[in-house]
Amino acid sequence: MNVYELENIFGVINNSGNICFAPDGISLYSCTGNRIHVTNLQSHVSSVFPVETFRPIKLIAVDSRNSVILVIDETNFGILISVATRTVLSSTNFKDDVLCVKFSPDYPLFALGFEKKIEIWRIPVLTRPVSFTLVRQYRSFITNSKIIHIVWRKRRVIAFTDENRGLILTSKGEIKHKIAFWKLPVVACEYINNHLYIVSPSGVCASYEYNKETKNFEQIEKQLIIPPKNRIHFAAFGGSILAANIDGEINIFETTQFTKLHAYKYDFKYxxxxxxxxxxxxxLGNKEYDFLTVYEWKTESYLMKSVGHRTAILSQTISPNGQYIATGDGQGNLNIWMIGSGECIASFNIKQEGDVGEDCAVRGITFAPNSLSVIGVGGNGKIMVYDLIKKKCYRALHPDTHQLDGIVIEPRDGDIIAAYSSEDAKIFLYSIRTSKLLDVLTGHAGPITDICIHPVTSELSTSSWDKTVRCVNFLNDLQTEVIDHPAEVMSISVNSIGTMYVSACRDGYLYLYGCDDKSMIGLIAYRNDLIGGIKLSTSAAPDTLRDGSSYNPTQIMARKEKYVSSVKFLADNDEMVVCGGNSKYVAYYNVISKSLVYKSFVTKDYSYSNIYDFVTSKKLKQNLDKKTKKTIQTKSIYVSPAGKTLSILTDAGVQLYTSGNHAFQPYCLSEAITPEAALEHLSNGNFLSAFIFSVHLNDKNLINQSFRSIPMEEIVSVASRIPIALLSRVLEYLTKEVSGLLFHRAVFFTAALLRFHINTLVKPNISLAQTAIPSSSEYLPHLRNLFKALNLTYKKMSTQSQQALALLNMCLQMSHFLIKKESEKESDEVRSECEKKEEMSESEIEENIKEEKMSENESLEDDIQENKSNEKSHISSNDMSEEND
Known part of the structure; x- marks a missing residue:
């Protein structure tokens, strides 16, 4: 079982805190709730730090070496995070309200600005304690002012208050100095090249130089950079550049004489x-509209332009090729995100004329099997099909209903789609190619909650509040099978090999039953594992509560409310299911042992009301005055077909988890496996060990050298003894080599590999002892890619490629992937033959091949002799008939 780790969050980009650049200008840091979102502007790859705070982030700051990040949340709790390891180095509670923070450019210090004081703290270094240390506190001369800006000048701190006072603070004492006296507080300030620059909201920019004799700042230049009626809302310094937001227009000035260099308008004013x-x-960022943009003004181009969902995300799914993730919100926006980089590559809107309110909400999304088109359904009762290449809608279907809640697509050819309406309890079958309504399925007596389709037989299964699951094969027009449950069925899923269904009910159990006879084969209790997080109820009367006493009715009610709303099989291991619902946990279960493997937090943000594990009456009274009550829950779960990624839709965005792929596999790897050892085996003529060593090390040059050094007569021997754990990597390598210059060698090796390992590729792995070995479902994408590459090479070399294509067809048409099934006797015979062939030595394999060729020649000679004898007998019979005549 692979442990899934948080990789990224989609749909939410910049909804809290501030934004800041790394000192090198390559990375950009923004805040996504209580997490840090980092984007590499060179590679255009984004990710999320695994560290999270207990409240939404208010302020972040990066030191001058880009080694640590200081994060302060809304409760003024600060944590120091290492950029390299992305782990917490230290944490402390600053208690008072922090208004601004600034790192020293030369020393391991940072300054915090509060309402009536300034504090200087030392960050932990290797030679000092690994905790925050308070160096100095200034508060005697600050009466009722708020510190809104801080600037460092070597060891001195220059602070600006909301009363327009500039203060110079030293380590020896405090110097009160009025740098500027303006009507409005300072918008931005910075110390650059021994000059202090400050900007007023009215557009006045001034530069000051420090005089060592008077120990004061003297004004050098003062200039008005905007018309009198305009106003600067935000401004920032960087290098010798000043950027100012003047009523929605971004103006760029140089700081020596404040001359205007560039200007452009933006859609948002603030x-x-x-x-x-x-x-x-x-x-540029805006927390209200949740957008983030990086603009390079010299080339007048955007390095990044991302906009999140302004309203709650209602649906999401992962593409079959595992490259894209689609999200839909309540305003009709359907966004397509690249999983590898986190970039939004397409955005659509399903809103039609006359749609109002929730009519345009995207409630269901699915991808076509080729991942080139996406289908969305919404509250307006329409099915919209979009082309991801042309970025436009090419099909619009209109079922006879006013709302659709979910959709699935037939996985083989992707022509038939099934969309269901929860309120009408109907399922609409459409053909995308002809845009015709094929059938309308009914039978449920309550609202439909979930839908899934069998990967082999295309059997359609739906769950409902009427405590039943209905299964029907719409391709063969078979009779509908009804599976009764003791409670409302909230979700249903089928494993990737099509042997088992799992359904989640509100009674606190997961029900497992076989796909063939629909008989129940297991039961898993999940309710006790989801307990945790009591929703703060506002229905209780404050007079009836005693201070300090626990509110037991709330805890009992919270236990009854825990249920699973989405359950899915993990594609990389059909023994595991993942489920989540009205809880702050996501649980992983083993369907063989019927036990909990582990569970993980959705979030640890205490701004949600159902995060608290224990509620007292005092805490309830504190929350009764709040107008909004946010709750965290898992709305839907999707697993990529390859099983490498897992997406969970929550109120905090779509969280993407990966199984933690590495450059090499650490199991069966020893100190003896080195590049030098691989080259030594290659020089000694041990081609099998050299090739295995190079694949283990995942060195491309070494793999090419060892593979191309294998003699043609040794290819069959090497291919027959490839370890099972390396098959997926070898198949991926052969896909590239088949289309290369040495396609003859690659095709011959592919044919031998498929012939000797067909049993492993077809039979699923269900042994708990072989969790390190990938299951057969993991080979499916590699086999498909290899099949496409061989099709292109077919004309170049017909004999061997035809044999390899036939073997690939045999693999892809087995019961593990498609409809056809083999008897157990045939599969056992194939397995025994393959095991015998794997145990043979090189000489025995060559002798067997020669014997097979000799037997083929002998069979051909026998056929020829039989044909000749038949011709002679036929001639003699004709002669006899003529003589009789």
Whole structure:
């Protein structure tokens, strides 16, 4: 069982905190709730730190070396995170309200600005304690002012208050100095090249130089950079550049004489700014509209432009090739995200004329089997099919209903889609190719909650509140099978090999039953595992509560409310199911042992009301005055066909988890496996060990050298003894080699590999002792890619490629992938023959091949002799008939 780790969050980009650049200008940090979102502007790859705070983030700051990040949440709890390891180094509670934070450019210090004081803290280093240390506190001369800006000048701190006072603070004492006296507080300030620059909201920019004799800042230049009626809302310095947001127009000035260099308008009037240290890039963000943009003003191009969902995300899914993830919200927006980079590559809107409110909400999404088109259904009762290449809608289907809640697609040819309406309890079958309504399935007496389709037989299964699951094969027009349950069925799923169904009910159990006879084969209790997180109820009267006493009715009610709303099989291991619902946990179960493997948090953000494990009456009274009550829950779960990624839709966005792929597999790897050892085996003529060593090390040059050094007469021997754990990697390598210059060698090796390992590729792995060995479902994408590459090579070399294509067809048409099934006797015979062939030595394999050729020649000679004898007998019979005549 692979442990899934959080990789990214989609649909939410910048909804809390501030934005800031790394000192090198390559990375951009933003806040996604209580997590840090980092984007690499060179590779255009984004990710999320696994560290999270207990409240939404308010402020973040990066040190001058890009080694640590200081994060402060809404409760003024600060944590220090290492950028390299993405782990927490230290944490502390600052208690008072932190208004601004600034790192020293030369020393391991940072300054915090509060309402009536300033504090200097030392960050932990290797030679000092690994915790925050308070160095100095200034509060005697600050009466009723708020510190809104802080600037470092070597060891001195320059602070600006909301009363327009500039204060210079030293380590020896405090110097009160009025740098500027303006009507409005300072918008931005920075110390660059021994000059202090400050900007007023009215558009006045001034530069000051420090005089060592008077120990004061003297004004050098003062200039008005905007018309009198305009106003600067946000401004930021970077290098020798000043960027100012003037009523929605971004103006860029140089700081020596404040001359205007560039200007462009933006869609939103109020945006926050951040400028890189080089001054080339400007980041624009808005927490209300959840957008984040990076603009390079010299080339007038956007390095990044991402917009999140302004309303709650209602649906999501993963593409069959595992490259894209689609999300839909309540305003009709359907966004397609690239999983590898986190970039939004397409955005559609299913809203039609006359749609109001929830009519345009995207309630269900699915991808076509080729991942080139996406299908969305919504509250307007329409099915919209979009082309991801042309970025437009090419099909619009209109069922006879006012709302659709979910959709699935037939996995083989992708022509037939099934969309269901929860309120009408109907299922509409459509053909995308002809845009015709094929059938309308009915029978449920209550709202439909979930739908799934069998990967082999295309059997359609639906769950409902009427405590039943109905299964029907719409391709063969078979009779509908009804499976009764003791409670409302909330979700249903089928494993990737099509042998087992799992359904989740509100009574606290997962029901397992076989796909063939629909008989129950297992039962898993999940309710006690989802307990945790009591929803703060506002229905209780505050007079009836005693301070300090626990609210037991709330805890009992919270236990009864825990149920699973989505359950899915993990594609990389059909022994495991993952489920989540009205809880802060996501649980993973083993269907063989019927036990919990582990469970993980959806979030640890205490701003949600159902995160608390224990509620007292005092805590309830504190929350009664709040108008909004956010709750965290799992709305849906999807697993990629390859089993490498897992997406969970929550109120905090779509969380993407990966199984933690590495460059090499650590099992069966020893110190003896080195590049030098592989080259030594290659020079000694041990081609099998050299090839296995190079594949283990995952060195492309070494793999090419060892593979191309194998003699043609040794290929069959090497291919027959490839370890099972390396089959997927070898198939991936052969897919590239088949289309290369040495396609003859690659095709011959592919044919031998498929012939000797057909049993492993077809039979699923269900042994608990072989969890390190991939299951047969993992080979499916590699086999499909290899099949496409061989089709292109077919004309170049017909004999061997025809044999390899036949073997691939045999693999892809087995019961593990498609409809056809083999008897147990034939599969056992194939397995025994393959095991015998794997145990043969090289000489025995060559002798067997020669014997097979000799037997083929002998059979051909026998056929020829039989044909000759038949011709002679036929001639003699004709002669006899003529003589009789």
């Amino acid at each position: 945006v926050s700014l951040a400028v890189s240290n080089t001054g080339n890039c400007i980041a």
